[in-house]
Amino acid sequence: MVIKDIVKFELLKSFRAQGFYKNLAVNLxxxxxxxxxxxxxxxxxxxxxxxxxxxxxxxxPTELFCGAMIYIYAFGLxxxxxxxxxxTINLPPYQVLPVKRSALVNFLLLKPLFSLLNYFHLLVIVxxxxxxxxxxxxxxxxxxFVLSNIFMVWFNSLMASFxxxxxxxxxxxxxxxxxxxxxxxxxxxxKIFSFFDISKQVFGFIVxxxxxxxxxxxxxxxxxxxxxxxxxxxxxxxxxxKKIKAxxxxxxxxxxxxxxGVVGEIISMELKLILRHKRTKSILxxxxxxxxxxxxxxxxxxxKDMDGMLFFVAMFVTGLLMFMFGQWVVxxxxxxxDSLMTKNIPIRTYLSANYxxxxxxxxxxxxxxxxxxxxxxxxxxxxxxxxxxNSGVNVYLxxxxxxxxxxxxxxxxSSAMNYQGTTFKNFLIVFPIMFxxxxxxGVLSSFFSMAVALWTLTxxxxxxxxxxxxxxNLCVAQFNRRKYALAEGxxxxx
Numbered sequence: 001m002v003i004k005d006i007v008k009f010e011l012l013k014s015f016r017a018q019g020f021y022k023n024l025a026v027n028l029x030x031x032x033x034x035x036x037x038x039x040x041x042x043x044x045x046x047x048x049x050x051x052x053x054x055x056x057x058x059x060x061p062t063e064l065f066c067g068a069m070i071y072i073y074a075f076g077l078x079x080x081x082x083x084x085x086x087x088t089i090n091l092p093p094y095q096v097l098p099v100k101r102s103a104l105v106n107f108l109l110l111k112p113l114f115s116l117l118n119y120f121h122l123l124v125i126v127x128x129x130x131x132x133x134x135x136x137x138x139x140x141x142x143x144x145f146v147l148s149n150i151f152m153v154w155f156n157s158l159m160a161s162f163x164x165x166x167x168x169x170x171x172x173x174x175x176x177x178x179x180x181x182x183x184x185x186x187x188x189x190x191k192i193f194s195f196f197d198i199s200k201q202v203f204g205f206i207v208x209x210x211x212x213x214x215x216x217x218x219x220x221x222x223x224x225x226x227x228x229x230x231x232x233x234x235x236x237x238x239x240x241x242k243k244i245k246a247x248x249x250x251x252x253x254x255x256x257x258x259x260x261g262v263v264g265e266i267i268s269m270e271l272k273l274i275l276r277h278k279r280t281k282s283i284l285x286x287x288x289x290x291x292x293x294x295x296x297x298x299x300x301x302x303x304k305d306m307d308g309m310l311f312f313v314a315m316f317v318t319g320l321l322m323f324m325f326g327q328w329v330v331x332x333x334x335x336x337x338d339s340l341m342t343k344n345i346p347i348r349t350y351l352s353a354n355y356x357x358x359x360x361x362x363x364x365x366x367x368x369x370x371x372x373x374x375x376x377x378x379x380x381x382x383x384x385x386x387x388x389x390n391s392g393v394n395v396y397l398x399x400x401x402x403x404x405x406x407x408x409x410x411x412x413x414s415s416a417m418n419y420q421g422t423t424f425k426n427f428l429i430v431f432p433i434m435f436x437x438x439x440x441x442g443v444l445s446s447f448f449s450m451a452v453a454l455w456t457l458t459x460x461x462x463x464x465x466x467x468x469x470x471x472x473n474l475c476v477a478q479f480n481r482r483k484y485a486l487a488e489g490x491x492x493x494x
Contacts, residue, residue: 042127060136062132066199071184073152078177109158122146122150125146266354279409283324287320287321298372308438311441314382319394322358322395347476347479351475351479366383381451388465406488440456
């Protein structure tokens with residue numbers, strides 16, 4: 001009964017929040033996107049049996065799926081560790097009421113398990129189980145296959161929450177987990193040690209043997225128990241003081257930036273903001289995965305003649321951090337925007353600092369994506385043209401258009417499934433910046449050649465660099481027109 005009341009209060013809090021109704025258009029758009037993704041997952045579920053049949057001659061689709069499960073759920077655990085937002089509850093109001101501590105802890109732990117996102121994979125699993133698993137092993141094994149996958153998702157959700165609460169989600173942890181996962185994949189790829197075979201045997205036993213689903217269920221109970229033990233020692237906020245102190249190791253020595261005057265100090269402040277807060281750190285980690293986006297397209301023959309799409313990929317990966325941070329370049333400072341506007345900092349200086357920071361992000365992404373040059377000279381030319389276009393055109397568009405986004409952003413919350421501060425304006429900002437160059441390349445390459453298209457965008461980028469002062473004047477004038485609307489919007493709490 002207590003759990004039911006807590007759920008009721010949390011739902012009322014969500015629906016009564018001002019942000020729920022202000023961002024209703026965004027929520028509806030995301031709902032349509034979710035339906036679109038659900039349709040893709042469902043199509044994949046009905047096609048997976050045929051796809052896996054064509055991959056291997058000796059192993060059937062179920063055996064191949066079981067062999068890949070260790071990688072699927074290992075990657076899922078890492079992704080959840082950095083992207084999954086920890087469930088929270090406002091404890092003080094309940095601590096003075098006759099509510100058992102165990103009820104509050106159970107609510108915190110079990111609430112994420114009821115999220116619909118945890119069951120999106122069933123759109124793939126259930127059709128595959130009906131078509132393939134039931135055909136090879138029977139209905140009982142198919143049901144056990146579905147249950148085992150559900151239990152593994154529960155385990156990932158609970159284990160990711162425990163690891164995140166216990167060890168934090170710092171950059172060192174991110175690199176360490178990524179290296180371990182990459183090492184496991186490399187060992188299997190170079191046939192030094194086959195985790196695929198181990199996974200095939202273990203999950204094959206779980207799926208095929210009677211009551212095999214008890215094993216993943218046992219793992220769920222272990223993960224739940226670890227969380228309960230953690231909360232038994234860290235129930236009160238004072239218990240986290242040492243952890244919080246230990247997690248604040250983001251004060252990197254950025255004193256060298258002070259040599260560049262006020263611009264350097266602002267850049268240093270922005271970098272510290274990125275490294276200290278959950279929202280910005282989540283985007284930073286997520287960008288590391290998106291840098292691999294090019295592998296989906298550059299390795300497929302089906303896309304080699306789609307010049308517009310290939311340039312879109314080149315522009316995306318070479319300017320990834322610039323796009324991810326640039327669309328909120330002013331909103332990141334929403335918590336202290338009023339204070340910032342009272343300082344003796346010229347608007348041009350403030351915007352110039354953000355400009356140089358975005359250019360630095362652009363250079364970093366370009367350097368990190370140079371391994372794509374191994375795919376041929378066409379990729380080299382596209383990346384160079386995309387880099388110049390991003391540095392000479394898109395960076396100014398981001399700074400100019402971001403002034404229309406006046407929603408406050410809570411940096412203390414993770415960015416995973418967090419659309420606070422996101423409005424339809426964000427989509428209007430990103431769409432022309434990302435898709436207009438793709439259309440230009442597609443049209444020019446169709447009527448003339450790819451070389452003409454790339455040279456056109458390169459010349460536009462060079463022109464933007466040459467006209468830096470004039471374009472920054474436009475951005476400064478736009479900011480001055482919008483600064484009071486920005487300040488008013490940032491004062492509103494959702």
